[in-house]
Amino acid sequence: MLCEKCQERNATVHYTEIVNGQKREMHLCEECAREEQVGSFSFSPQLNLHHFLAGLMGPETGRTFIPGNQLQCRACGLTEREFRRTGLLGCAECYEQFSSWLKPLLRRIHGTVRHTGKIPERTGGQSKQRRELQRLKQELQAAVSQERFEEAAKLRDRIRELEKQMEQGGE
């Protein structure tokens, strides 16, 4: 197959772009691909992920979208339409502002909308304690249901202690 840009060399870089649900295949030679920056070594595992996202967001998701009543982020001004075009949010606040349609999208991508990974030490606030509290409460429930009462008492004490700590440290 010849490169579709220069029509000279063999096409060795093949990739698919999805823009607004429309699939488009590109076949380029190494040199032209480099110029086009569809680069051989890319950090993101999926080339053109953003177009892919935009495709995922497309009209077929069945959301009600009222033109003229476009959602806009109060913090950075990004509109929903811009996100659909680029696949990129504008700021951290966007996650809050657009949560109504972001949540279903996140669920489609990740299968969940709940972070269970690392929490930053300094700026994570009480997240760590809250997660620990949740874990302890689950353990307590298990201990009670299995009639391990001595352990349950210990867990209850730790929960109280942690709750007190959080109250004092809370805003």
Added chain:
Amino acid sequence: MGLRENITNPFSKWMDGNAPEADVVISSRVRLARNLASFPFPHQLSKEKANEIIHALQLAINNKKTRAAVGPMELARLAELTPVERQILVEKHLISPDLLKTREEETRALVVSGDEIVSIMVNEEDHLRLQCLLPGLQLEEAARICALLDDALEQTLDYAFSEKLGYLTACPTNVGTGMRVSVMVHLPGLVINGGIKELLAFIPKVGLTVRGLYGEGTEAAGNLFQISNQVTLGRSEEEIVSGLGTVTEQVIARERQARQQLYRYRRDALEDRVWRAYGTLRYARLLTGDETMKLLSDVRLGVNLGFLKGPTPRLLNELIVLTRPAYITKMAGKDVPPAYRDSLRAKLVREKLKDLPE
């Protein structure tokens, strides 16, 4: 050695052939996406704000804790590097091609450690992309180093973080852990015996993606593939790392089995293929980029199977990077036309292999 001299040196630590499972896994990479709270994401960022981020990061990398965690690192703005130097950084896997897709070269930067194991892209899609790149299969170690760097930076930088969604990123596909782990694997055995098709179909089913490093699908030049995680939210960092690790071990086992079978049942054909490749690399006068990748793959297979003794895995890794267009251009000192490039490439490969034993 300064960052710019380092760039010109074709060797990066990840090319060290002496690493765990290096007969199949060339390198392991962990990348973390991080953004700073109260700054819009890079594509919405003013020049002034973007500069503030570079300054904040400069301070953070000079911080004692950061230096203790990952050693000294150097920051350079994209604008300080020539186009060829930038491209070399891409070919050494230290930055993404996306970092170069910009007219805002004043406000994009990169940070690299002396051994090039650790690097940070600044103001690409996210404010920061922390990366650790190690030779062979070393995902846990790469994750550990990334976490150290992340903890150290967090001492002075306020990250955009939400309790529910984790680390907030410009693209929702990275939100949560912001973690992308990947391995670069060499799979000539599976490509030759056709097992690669099954693998390409299987990997997406377990939440991972696979793609050819040069080219797509089964036509990946040089039989090099990258496997990485797709999901970043709802899983812990440990789960993401061990998920890819487990699949990679299966891939290694299948690839080794394929090689052994080929060697046992099609020995003459396989040896012939390897020796022809070696001969061509040593004597050819014109080599295209793709042909070189293919020949290097064959030679590597012979080295891995133990019957070809000359070239070391490290040299073969270096040659992958050296024979890409950016290095050839760097050598020639000007923008060379493709045809002349092929002649330069062949010359370079001949030089590198000429003193090796048969």
